[in-house]
Amino acid sequence: MRLTLGMALLALAAGGVRAEPSLERGTYLVEGPMACGNCHTPFGEAGLDMTRALAGRVVEQNDRFTAIAPNITPGGRVADWSDEELARAIREGIRPGDAIIGPPMPMELYHDLSDDDVMSVVLYLRRVPAVENDPGQSVYAMPRPAAYGPPVASNPGVPQGATVEYGAYIAGPLAHCLACHTPLGPDGPLYDTKLGAGGVLFEMPDGSVVRSVNITPTRIGDTSDEELDRMIRTGVKPDGHHLAPVMPFWGYAGMTEDDMAALILYLRALPPRF
Numbered sequence: 001m002r003l004t005l006g007m008a009l010l011a012l013a014a015g016g017v018r019a020e021p022s023l024e025r026g027t028y029l030v031e032g033p034m035a036c037g038n039c040h041t042p043f044g045e046a047g048l049d050m051t052r053a054l055a056g057r058v059v060e061q062n063d064r065f066t067a068i069a070p071n072i073t074p075g076g077r078v079a080d081w082s083d084e085e086l087a088r089a090i091r092e093g094i095r096p097g098d099a100i101i102g103p104p105m106p107m108e109l110y111h112d113l114s115d116d117d118v119m120s121v122v123l124y125l126r127r128v129p130a131v132e133n134d135p136g137q138s139v140y141a142m143p144r145p146a147a148y149g150p151p152v153a154s155n156p157g158v159p160q161g162a163t164v165e166y167g168a169y170i171a172g173p174l175a176h177c178l179a180c181h182t183p184l185g186p187d188g189p190l191y192d193t194k195l196g197a198g199g200v201l202f203e204m205p206d207g208s209v210v211r212s213v214n215i216t217p218t219r220i221g222d223t224s225d226e227e228l229d230r231m232i233r234t235g236v237k238p239d240g241h242h243l244a245p246v247m248p249f250w251g252y253a254g255m256t257e258d259d260m261a262a263l264i265l266y267l268r269a270l271p272p273r274f
């Protein structure tokens, strides 16, 4: 059969939006911008213990909850879930049996993951080494929503490329920059009124507290693309100081040039906030 020009263009357009789910994409996402290990990988003597990657740990303890990120290697209970059940847990925050996943997993952002990306992550999780570890069960002394949005039937996603639109997809559903950089109201981050304004507090293992900064043009307006790229990938500021290790620099370091360009375009297009 000969391909007509129309068919070829259609195939190209489809190719731009839908890649097939792949282990390669899943590896890039989980070890890169999605950096699931920032919460799910236990600490060793010097930072995250990559020999027990994704085997679970206590993530946050405060007066409202003790959040424990479960073991999501094939050594954890996810081994008994179907691919669809695992995808639903990641994208909608609902486990088999309808138990909701609590904070601080950024469910309201993961809700907008594309079909291919969530299935690529599932492919990857099935392939990581199984680690035997039971980090325990979270306790929430606070109400949690019944769902983080409507059920997702299908989501073709945003075409990849160095565009503001794809940058928004990176800053939200993929890397959840916005979850850490948007101040919290009583019902979660104030995405509508304070998107990117910073001010979220993080307690460090040594007990000190670090505050996320404003990443809208109000603060980054005078920072060059090269300086932003370096801070995001390495945590080194223009004056040579190091940012506190709250961001998963190990994940952002491997982002493709196009993805970083898209992300920076998007940050520059954010409405300035104070």
Ligand code: HEC
Pocket: 034, 035, 036, 037, 038, 039, 040, 059, 067, 068, 069, 070, 071, 072, 076, 077, 078, 086, 089, 090, 095, 100, 101, 102, 103, 104, 105, 106, 121, 137, 138
């Ligand atoms: C900010 C921290 C954080 C990040 C980032 C995070 N998670 Fe989680 N995750 C958690 C916590 C905490 C829970 C458990 C919450 C609860 O007990 O309700 C959880 C639960 C889960 C569960 C349910 C597992 C089970 O056994 O119930 C899955 C699956 C999961 N996460 C996958 C992922 C994947 C895949 C990524 C990366 C794309 C990711 N998480 C990123 C904190 C995080």
Ligand code: HEC
Pocket: 171, 175, 176, 177, 178, 180, 181, 202, 210, 211, 212, 213, 215, 219, 228, 231, 232, 237, 242, 243, 244, 245, 246, 247, 248, 252, 263
């Ligand atoms: C887990 C929470 C978290 C995530 C995820 C996160 N950040 Fe941050 N970010 C912080 C905190 C906290 C600081 C401040 C650290 C400090 O002052 O030492 C910071 C600092 C920064 C800075 C330094 C700005 C300056 O002028 O000093 C930039 C730029 C930045 N983040 C951009 C991003 C981008 C882009 C992403 C997503 C790719 C991201 N962050 C994801 C918590 C986070």
